[in-house]
Amino acid sequence: MNNDIEKVLYSKEDIKKTCQKLGQKIAKQYAGKKPLVIGVLKGAIVFMTDLIRNMDIYMDIDFIDVSSYGGGTKSSGNVKLVKDIDTDVKGRNVLFIEDIIDTGRTLKYLKNLLMDRGANSIHVCTLMDKPEGRLVDVKADYVGLKVPNEFVVGYGMDYKEEYRNLPYVGVLKPRVYSNLN
Ligand code: PRP
Ligand code: MN
Numbered sequence: 394m395n396n397d398i399e400k401v402l403y404s405k406e407d408i409k410k411t412c413q414k415l416g417q418k419i420a421k422q423y424a425g426k427k428p429l430v431i432g433v434l435k436g437a438i439v440f441m442t443d444l445i446r447n448m449d450i451y452m453d454i455d456f457i458d459v460s461s462y463g464g465g466t467k468s469s470g471n472v473k474l475v476k477d478i479d480t481d482v483k484g485r486n487v488l489f490i491e492d493i494i495d496t497g498r499t500l501k502y503l504k505n506l507l508m509d510r511g512a513n514s515i516h517v518c519t520l521m522d523k524p525e526g527r528l529v530d531v532k533a534d535y536v537g538l539k540v541p542n543e544f545v546v547g548y549g550m551d552y553k554e555e556y557r558n559l560p561y562v563g564v565l566k567p568r569v570y571s572n573l574n
């Protein structure tokens with residue numbers, strides 16, 4: 394285990410099962426609809442690659458990058474579009490893939506953006522949900538796992554761009570935040 398991790402909240406096996414369950418459920422509901430599956434960079438990439446391999450349907454994929462955390466643990470409240478999708482969403486059935494929903498600001502911004510562009514439907518699948526963190530009223534349609542009100546890293550999620558490649562989701566040791574070793 395990575396030496397900066399205090400505890401593992403969800404293991405590789407927990408996450409694998411969650412991806413299978415969610416993938417099969419979503420695939421059923423999107424069969425014949427050829428969804429546009431949009432990964433929200435960068436956090437969602439690890440989850441998205443596992444999830445879509447559990448969805449045996451026709452789909453398009455694309456990516457969008459927005460940022461509000463600037464590497465730290467607190468949302469700045471100001472969501473910025475960093476990289477747009479390449480696909481025209483008019484009339485499409487969009488499924489956003491997120492690693493985590495915390496304040497909900499990122500998701501709210503994304504839903505509004507694609508609604509304005511004329512998407513036919515917009516749904517959201519997130520691996521993790523932190524309901525206690527919510528500051529704006531937004532919900533995911535498919536939720537894998539719940540997390541307590543703690544800052545989590547791994548499986549795509551970062552602290553100052555680090556730890557995204559960990560195969561599990563965990564909590565950092567306090568010394569990592571205080572920069573002492
Ligand atoms: C994180 C996370 C979600 C968002 C959730 O992304 O991946 O996209 O914040 O937080 P919210 O509900 O409070 O808006 P971040 O902006 O850190 O970018 P990253 O995915 O590149 O790490
Ligand atoms: Mn993100």
Ligand code: MG
Pocket residue numbers: 436462464551
């Ligand atoms: Mg981040």
